[in-house]
Amino acid sequence: MKISTTIYPDGLPSPRAGFAAMAVLLTIMMAVLDGTIMNVALPIIAQDQGVSPAHAIWVVTAYQLAIVVSLLPLAALGEAIGFRKVYLSGIVIFGIASFLCAMAPNIEFLTAARVLQGLGGAALMSINGAVMRHIFPQAKLGRAIGWIAMTVSVSAAGGPTIASAILAVASWHWLFLINVPISILAIIVGYFTLPFNAPSRTRFDFISAFLNVLTFGGLISALGNVGTESDPALIGAQFAMAVIAGAFLVRRQLSKDRPMLPLDLLKLPVFACSIGSSICGFCAQMIAFVTLPFYFHDVLGYSATVTGLLMTPWPLATAVAAPVAGRLADKYSPIRLTGLGMMVFAIGLYAITFVPEGGSYAGIIGALALCGVGFGLFQAPNNRLMLTSAPRDRSGGASGMLSTARLTGQSVGAALAAILIGTGGGFELDTIMMVASGAALASALICEGRRHALRTGLIAANV
Numbered sequence: 259m260k261i262s263t264t265i266y267p268d269g270l271p272s273p274r275a276g277f278a279a280m281a282v283l284l285t286i287m288m289a290v291l292d293g294t295i296m297n298v299a300l301p302i303i304a305q306d307q308g309v310s311p312a313h314a315i316w317v318v319t320a321y322q323l324a325i326v327v328s329l330l331p332l333a334a335l336g337e338a339i340g341f342r343k344v345y346l347s348g349i350v351i352f353g354i355a356s357f358l359c360a361m362a363p364n365i366e367f368l369t370a371a372r373v374l375q376g377l378g379g380a381a382l383m384s385i386n387g388a389v390m391r392h393i394f395p396q397a398k399l400g401r402a403i404g405w406i407a408m409t410v411s412v413s414a415a416g417g418p419t420i421a422s423a424i425l426a427v428a429s430w431h432w433l434f435l436i437n438v439p440i441s442i443l444a445i446i447v448g449y450f451t452l453p454f455n456a457p458s459r460t461r462f463d464f465i466s467a468f469l470n471v472l473t474f475g476g477l478i479s480a481l482g483n484v485g486t487e488s489d490p491a492l493i494g495a496q497f498a499m500a501v502i503a504g505a506f507l508v509r510r511q512l513s514k515d516r517p518m519l520p521l522d523l524l525k526l527p528v529f530a531c532s533i534g535s536s537i538c539g540f541c542a543q544m545i546a547f548v549t550l551p552f553y554f555h556d557v558l559g560y561s562a563t564v565t566g567l568l569m570t571p572w573p574l575a576t577a578v579a580a581p582v583a584g585r586l587a588d589k590y591s592p593i594r595l596t597g598l599g600m601m602v603f604a605i606g607l608y609a610i611t612f613v614p615e616g617g618s619y620a621g622i623i624g625a626l627a628l629c630g631v632g633f634g635l636f637q638a639p640n641n642r643l644m645l646t647s648a649p650r651d652r653s654g655g656a657s658g659m660l661s662t663a664r665l666t667g668q669s670v671g672a673a674l675a676a677i678l679i680g681t682g683g684g685f686e687l688d689t690i691m692m693v694a695s696g697a698a699l700a701s702a703l704i705c706e707g708r709r710h711a712l713r714t715g716l717i718a719a720n721v
Contacts, residue, residue: 260450261449261450262274263454264454265453265454265455265456266392266453268395268396269392269393269394269395269396269398270392270393270394270451270453274451275393275394277447277450277451278389278393278447278448278451278452278453279390279393279394279402279405280447281444281447281448281451281452282345282386282389282390282393282406282448282452283405283406283409284440284443284444284447285345285348285349285352285382285386285441285444285448286382286383286386286406286409286410286413287409287413287440288352288379288382288437288440288441288444289352289379289382289383290409290410290413290414290417291413291416291417291420292321292356292375292379292434292437293318293321293322293325293379293417294413294414294417294418294421295417295418295420295421295433296317296318296321296421296433299421299425299430299433300314300315300317300318301314302425302430303317303365303368303430306429306430307364307365307368309365313365314365316365316369317365317368317369317372319482320369320370320372320373320376321372321373321375321376321379322376322478323373323376323475323478323479324372324373324374324375324376324377324379324380325376325377325379325380325383325665326380326474326475326478326662326665327470327471327474327475328376328377328380328381328384329380329383329384329474329658329661329662329665330384330470330474330518330519330520330655330658330659330662331462331466331467331470331518332344332348332380332381332384332385332658333384333385333388333654333655333657333658333659334460334462334463334467334516334518334654334655334658335462336384336385336388336654337457337458337460337516337651337652337653337654337655338457338458338459338460338461338462339457339459340454340455340457341385341388341389341392341452341453341455341654342389342452342453342454342455344381344385345381345382345385345386345389345448345452346445346448346449346452347381348377348378348379348380348381348382349378349382349441349444349445349448350378350441350445351374351375351377351378351381352375352378352379352381352382352437352441353378353437353438353441353442353445354374354378355371355372355374355375355377355378356375356434356435356437356438356441357434357435357438358371358374359371359372359375359431359434360431360432360433360434360435360438361431383661384654384657384658384661385654385657385658386406386657387403387406387641387644387645387653387656387657387660387661388645388653388654388656388657389452389453389657390402390403390406390645391645391646391650391653391657392453392455392653393452393453396646397588398588399588399642399645399646400583400584400585400586400587400588400592400638400639400642401581401584401585401588402584403584403587403638403641403642403645404580404581404582404583404584404585404587404638405581405584406638406641407576407577407580407581407584407634407637407638407641408576408577408578408580408581411573411574411576411577411580411630411634412573412574412577414573415570415573415574415577418566421433424436456651458516458651460515460516463510463514463518465510466507466510466511466514466517466518466519467518469503469504469506469507469510470507470518470519472499472500472503473500473503473504473507474500474662474666475500476496476497476498476499476500476503477496477497477500477504477666477669478665478666478669479496480493480496480497480500481669481670481672481673482669482672482673483496484673484676484677507519508521516652516655517655518655520648520652520655520656520658520659522652522655523648523652523655523656523659526647526648527708527711528643528647528708528712529643529644529647529648529656529659531704531705531707531708532596532640532641532643532644532647532708533644533659533663534701534704535596535600535636535640535701535702535704535705535708536640536641536644536660536663536664536667536701537663537666537667537670538667538697538698538700538701538704539600539603539633539636539637539640539667539697539698539701540663540664540666540667540668540671541667541668541670541671541674541697542603542604542607542671542694542695542696542697542698542701543633543667543668543671544667544668544669544670544671544672544675545671545672545674545675545678545690545693545694545697546607546610546629546691546694547569547671548671548672548675548676549675549678549679549685549687549690550569550610550626551565551569552679552685553685553687554568554569554622556685557615557685557687558615568619568622568623568626569626571623571626571627571630572626572627572629572630572633573630574627574630575626575627575628575629575630575631575634576630576631576633576634576637577630577634578630578631578634579630579631579632579633579634579635580634580637580638581638582634583595583599583634583635583636583637583638583639584638584639584642586639587638587639587642588642591709592639592640592642592643593639593643593705593708593709593712594709595635595636595639596635596636596639596640596643596705597702597705597706597709598635599632599633599634599635599636599637599639600632600636600698600699600701600702600705601632601699601702602628602631602632602635603628603629603632603633603636603698603701603702604632604695604698604699604702605628605632605695606625606626606627606628606629606630606631606632607625607629607691607694607695607698608691608692608695609624609625609628610622610625610626610629610687610691611687611688611691611692612625613625632698636701636705640705641660644656644659644660645657645660671694671697674693675690678690678693
């Protein structure tokens with residue numbers, strides 16, 4: 259195999275495109291799995307290391323925070339030096355960090371290794387959309403994004419099952435060791451097939467990167483503490499840090515031609531609407547994801563196994579619908595699909611409230627499957643709009659904002675879920691699902707408003 263440094267203006271030739279996509283999807287699978295399998299392993303790790311559950315939770319928190327604060331800086335770095343370099347470096351870092359996690363002698367070393375693993379994961383998640391945009395022609399980009407959504411959904415759904423299967427026959431160390439051969443395969447395939455792009459050679463802005471860490475690190479930490487027993491003064495300080503650092507970050511970005519926080523892209527109405535609808539949609543998704551397991555287990559009295567099985571139809575339905583929606587977005591208007599998907603999603607969320615307590619599983623499964631179909635119809639077309647509404651040379655910033663919008667929406671949703679559960683005086687499913695469906699409807703309204711503005715000429719189409 260030979261490495262071709264040719265920069266293709268509209269996608270790689272076949273079969274190189276297929277192998278490059280395989281490398282990207284393999285790495286996405288690893289990053290998502292490592293964000294989900296730890297929830298199952300935490301009690302075992304805490305017992306093995308002789309630490310409290312609160313101490314062990316930092317194994318998950320450190321990974322998530324490292325990803326959140328690194329997405330935009332690494333996306334900017336990808337535009338500056340080339341997506342290929344950042345992506346391959348991310349795979350190497352992720353593989354090495356996985357080996358260090360497996361060899362960790364204590365919880366402190368494991369947490370530090372998880373931070374490193376999160377940095378590697380951020381390198382992959384921040385620019386996977388931009389890499390896909392250079393792998394496939396624009397006419398097939400929707401289906402490629404659909405594959406990403408399918409991979410994320412299947413990995414998220416299968417994470418707990420895979421973790422349970424590994425822990426049944428081996429120690430928790432193997433949860434990390436399995437990443438090593440996958441990383442090696444992805445590095446080999448990616449080295450020969452991942453596309454080259456023309457780097458901007460923009461000087462990396464370390465001050466903006468530091469302000470970005472304070473802004474998003476403070477915001478996500480504060481949202482994570484809302485609704486818990488954390489000190490209100492601490493939560494207030496975290497929010498204050500995020501606001502102050504964010505103000506300095508925005509002010510600094512205004513003078514940049516290629517800002518790390520892509521304010522230039524947010525001036526594009528289609529892109530800004532796609533970001534707004536994504537935040538609302540993922541907020542609605544996370545409210546349901548966080549609260550429904552408690553409802554099934556604590557209120558209805560289902561076992562943990564049954565609860566897990568009842569939640570499975572949602573990601574499986576998304577995995578089926580997302581590739582179909584991606585193909586449709588390549589042939590028809592992706593804007594119409596996003597609004598339709600969010601309306602179906604909102605109906606599915608509200609339909610959960612009509613399932614009687616103690617009723618059959620069929621009603622729950624049907625409502626959650628409808629949620630999954632609606633979200634799948636929305637996600638791939640909306641992500642396609644985000645990427646294609648930005649100039650090709652700014653696809654790194656667009657991809658970074660795509661992931662940041664997802665994590666921000668999920669964090670807000672988790673915080674709202676904690677507030678709704680903690681302050682209601684009881685588990686009010688109707689209220690919780692009304693809030694979730696309201697967030698989904700807000701996303702649908704943004705999608706429909708964007709479609710109306712384009713149809714009437716209020717904004718110009720750049721997709």
